[in-house]
Amino acid sequence: MIPGNSAKPGRCRGCSTVFGLLLALSFAIFSTAAGAQTLTLVSWGGSYARSVERAWVEPFMEETGITVRVEDYNGGLAQIRAQVETGNVFWDVVDMTTPDAVRGCDEGMLEFIRLEDLPPAPDGTPASEDFPPGSRSECAGGGIVSSTIVAFNNELFPGEKPSTLEDYFDLEKFPGRRGMRRVPVVNLEFALMADGVPLERVYQTLDTDEGVARAFAKLDTIKDQIVFWEAGAQPPQMLADQEVVMTTAYNGRIFNAQILENQPFTIIWDGQVQETSGLVIVLGTPRLEIAEQFLEFISSSESLAAISKYISYSPTRNSANALVSTHLDTGIDMAPHMPAAEQNMRRALNSDWLWWADNRDEMNERFAVWLTR
Amino acid sequence: MANSLTNRRLRAALLAAPLFVFVSVTFIAPLATMMMRSVYEPVVAESLPETLAALADWDGRELPNEATFRVAGMEFIALNERRALGSVATRVNRLESGMRSTMLGVARELANDPPAGAWREAMIAADEDWAEVSSWLAVRRAGERITPRHYLNALDLDRGAAGEIVAQPEDRRIYVTLLLRTFAISAAITGICLLLAYPVAWLLAHARPSRAGLLLLLVLVPFWTSLLVRTTSWIVLLQNQGVINDLLVALGILAEEQRLSLIYNMTGTIIAMVHVLLPFMILPLYSIMRTIPPRHMQAAASLGGSFWQSFRRVYWPQSLPGVAAGSLLVFIMSIGFYITPALVGGRTGQLISSMIAYHMEQSLNWGLAAALGAILLLLVVLLYLIYSRLVGVDRMSLS
Numbered sequence: 001m002i003p004g005n006s007a008k009p010g011r012c013r014g015c016s017t018v019f020g021l022l023l024a025l026s027f028a029i030f031s032t033a034a035g036a037q038t039l040t041l042v043s044w045g046g047s048y049a050r051s052v053e054r055a056w057v058e059p060f061m062e063e064t065g066i067t068v069r070v071e072d073y074n075g076g077l078a079q080i081r082a083q084v085e086t087g088n089v090f091w092d093v094v095d096m097t098t099p100d101a102v103r104g105c106d107e108g109m110l111e112f113i114r115l116e117d118l119p120p121a122p123d124g125t126p127a128s129e130d131f132p133p134g135s136r137s138e139c140a141g142g143g144i145v146s147s148t149i150v151a152f153n154n155e156l157f158p159g160e161k162p163s164t165l166e167d168y169f170d171l172e173k174f175p176g177r178r179g180m181r182r183v184p185v186v187n188l189e190f191a192l193m194a195d196g197v198p199l200e201r202v203y204q205t206l207d208t209d210e211g212v213a214r215a216f217a218k219l220d221t222i223k224d225q226i227v228f229w230e231a232g233a234q235p236p237q238m239l240a241d242q243e244v245v246m247t248t249a250y251n252g253r254i255f256n257a258q259i260l261e262n263q264p265f266t267i268i269w270d271g272q273v274q275e276t277s278g279l280v281i282v283l284g285t286p287r288l289e290i291a292e293q294f295l296e297f298i299s300s301s302e303s304l305a306a307i308s309k310y311i312s313y314s315p316t317r318n319s320a321n322a323l324v325s326t327h328l329d330t331g332i333d334m335a336p337h338m339p340a341a342e343q344n345m346r347r348a349l350n351s352d353w354l355w356w357a358d359n360r361d362e363m364n365e366r367f368a369v370w371l372t373r
Numbered sequence: 374m375a376n377s378l379t380n381r382r383l384r385a386a387l388l389a390a391p392l393f394v395f396v397s398v399t400f401i402a403p404l405a406t407m408m409m410r411s412v413y414e415p416v417v418a419e420s421l422p423e424t425l426a427a428l429a430d431w432d433g434r435e436l437p438n439e440a441t442f443r444v445a446g447m448e449f450i451a452l453n454e455r456r457a458l459g460s461v462a463t464r465v466n467r468l469e470s471g472m473r474s475t476m477l478g479v480a481r482e483l484a485n486d487p488p489a490g491a492w493r494e495a496m497i498a499a500d501e502d503w504a505e506v507s508s509w510l511a512v513r514r515a516g517e518r519i520t521p522r523h524y525l526n527a528l529d530l531d532r533g534a535a536g537e538i539v540a541q542p543e544d545r546r547i548y549v550t551l552l553l554r555t556f557a558i559s560a561a562i563t564g565i566c567l568l569l570a571y572p573v574a575w576l577l578a579h580a581r582p583s584r585a586g587l588l589l590l591l592v593l594v595p596f597w598t599s600l601l602v603r604t605t606s607w608i609v610l611l612q613n614q615g616v617i618n619d620l621l622v623a624l625g626i627l628a629e630e631q632r633l634s635l636i637y638n639m640t641g642t643i644i645a646m647v648h649v650l651l652p653f654m655i656l657p658l659y660s661i662m663r664t665i666p667p668r669h670m671q672a673a674a675s676l677g678g679s680f681w682q683s684f685r686r687v688y689w690p691q692s693l694p695g696v697a698a699g700s701l702l703v704f705i706m707s708i709g710f711y712i713t714p715a716l717v718g719g720r721t722g723q724l725i726s727s728m729i730a731y732h733m734e735q736s737l738n739w740g741l742a743a744a745l746g747a748i749l750l751l752l753v754v755l756l757y758l759i760y761s762r763l764v765g766v767d768r769m770s771l772s
Contacts, residue, residue: 076734076735077737078734078737081737103459103463105459106456106458106459106460106462106463106473106477107456107459107460107463108455108456108457108459108460177613182720213544226720227637227719228637228719228720230715241612241614242614243612243613243614354474357473357474358466358470358471358472358473358474359470359471360736361466361467361470361736361738362470362545364731364735364736365545365547366544366545368547368551368728369544369545369546369547369550370544371720371721371723372547372550372551372554372720372721372723
């Protein structure tokens with residue numbers, strides 16, 4: 001009886017608090033949705049989204065007085081398609097991988113971004129000559145260059161250390177399990193490069209059945225030793241647990257483990273595969289004008305370079321690479337950690353997203369077959 | 374009297390109405406929509422009406438005529454201006470990889486510079502794939518409104534050039550393998566669950582009430598724990614550098630380089646899923662065993678039966694409804710399991726659910742996902758019918 005008696009009013013108090021909070025929250029949502037001057041930016045979450053907020057969102061809000069609300073998502077076009085088709089667009093700007101942007105652009109879900117509208121480089125070079133050709137979707141601005149690399153744990157290699165992409169596939173010289181993302185993209189390219197296909201012929205080779213077979217045959221040589229991962233947070237964990245001796249990974253994740261957690265990891269930049277992402281505007285947003293203003297703001301060379309104060313991803317514009325300086329929290333020089341740094345670029349492949357847009361479904365199917373065999 | 378009966382019936386119907394509405398909205402309607410999607414694909418047909426009309430009379434052996442080229446080229450350009458060609462091209466691309474850029478490319482190039490005379494030469498000059506008969510066949514086939522295509526693909530089949538049914542090339546046959554594997558793994562999980570659960574349920578049903586309560590709690594606590602927590606705990610235990618392998622190495626049972634691969638493969642899937650599904654076997658067994666009077670076994674023993682004989686001829690038949698209910702429950706649940714195999718299945722422990730999720734979320738090929746789901750549903754229903762014929766539905770108890 002006594003616990004019942006004491007719990008009852010307590011629960012009611014709790015109820016009213018929760019109810020009040022919900023009410024306040026719904027007002028907040030309602031008012032932000034109604035306010036035309038609030039922009040919704042959807043990005044990837046985690047340490048990357050924090051970098052986006054510090055490098056892009058906060059300076060933009062300071063300069064323009066426009067409020068930007070940052071939401072998280074996990075990629076993909078399903079939600080955007082639903083918003084565009086129902087005519088109820090509440091995501092204004094979305095951070096998106098280039099293949100998704102290309103597809104969304106093709107299928108009429110995104111606004112075109114014209115390079116002529118973006119600011120020129122500090123030396124006056126127009127934006128149209130500053131973005132490397134073929135690196136962005138016609139619907140994307142701003143963005144970053146990230147890289148998939150091979151990384152290893154120094155503690156597991158007391159003697160000779162692996163240094164090339166070939167070493168990742170060499171079980172005799174460096175025995176032990178390898179981590180690999182469970183997708184064909186990037187891995188087929190790695191396999192062909194390690195099998196001696198020159199950079200400029202990788203996608204030509206993949207265009208033929210023999211080329212695809214050759215890539216899978218190369219993957220076959222290490223198949224028994226592969227541990228597959230899916231989320232970007234897994235490979236640093238697998239290296240730290242010594243579950244694998246080497247793994248493919250996103251360079252920013254390994255950088256964070258090296259610098260912020262002092263993990264004894266090394267990145268093999270040889271054979272890195274670079275992918276771009278960019279920011280897109282959802283077609284039909286009622287806040288088109290401020291969305292375009294935001295895109296313009298973050299696409300300047302200075303803004304793009306600013307992201308590298310927080311995370312080791314390169315800017316998408318050539319002129320911005322020269323502006324990369326130091327990590328804001330630790331003060332280390334960022335240049336050697338960037339995918340686009342000269343010493344890291346000796347053998348670097350640009351992912352050909354047009355090829356993947358055409359062949360992704362078929363390659364995913366073949367990869368699934370390969371996995372079951 | 375009759376009036377009150379009608380009243381009571383009406384009240385019962387009214388009380389059941391919310392559930393009925395709920396089930397129709399959340400279960401029957403989505404299911405029907407998905408079934409519809411597996412055979413009905415109108416986008417291409419609605420977007421390219423003239424091209425498809427022109428292709429309808431085409432023999433499919435040599436390249437279509439100039440008029441067809443012109444109609445197709447003009448429709449591509451018009452669609453691209455409305456930004457509607459991409460979703461059409463994506464669908465054609467599923468039938469023939471590369472058609473996406475072939476269609477979009479030609480539309481872009483010819484929009485800037487529409488040919489004055491020969492569309493055929495102009496389109497082939499823009500993209501030489503238009504000189505391939507297979508490109509045109511892909512467009513024509515993608516234009517079928519009602520299509521068995523997704524079901525064929527879900528069974529690793531395809532249509533040949535003349536419309537005949539052919540097997541997919543070997544390096545693209547995946548779904549039948551995965552379906553069979555899904556059934557094999559589910560059967561194994563059901564068997565292991567039954568072996569593990571039967572003695573536990575027996576203990577629960579025949580222990581002293583105070584002890585039975587504690588035991589039941591031990592069964593239920595993991596049942597109430599989050600699925601994700603339980604699955605990730607298995608990663609900690611089973612991985613190469615995990616608790617179990619460390620222990621075996623420390624005890625000298627295994628050498629350092631002999632560590633067992635217990636996770637990221639089929640073994641991992643089976644271990645983790647057996648753990649997750651075990652309560653679904655224990656609880657129906659327990660509820661049936663509680664109704665079996667202990668005196669039956671005593672009577673059998675007093676008539677001279679050995680323990681084994683009395684168990685086999687007296688106890689087992691009486692517990693059969695629980696066995697049937699538990700097995701069916703576990704088997705059906707494991708067939709559709711997604712998150713556990715995705716996390717611990719690695720390469721060899723993936724089930725068909727992974728492909729369904731992929732087509733729902735990544736490739737956005739909802740037609741194929743729906744067909745795979747429908748086949749799974751059909752097989753489960755068939756299985757249920759066979760099962761109920763063998764065991765008898767009325768003898769099967771779920772509670």
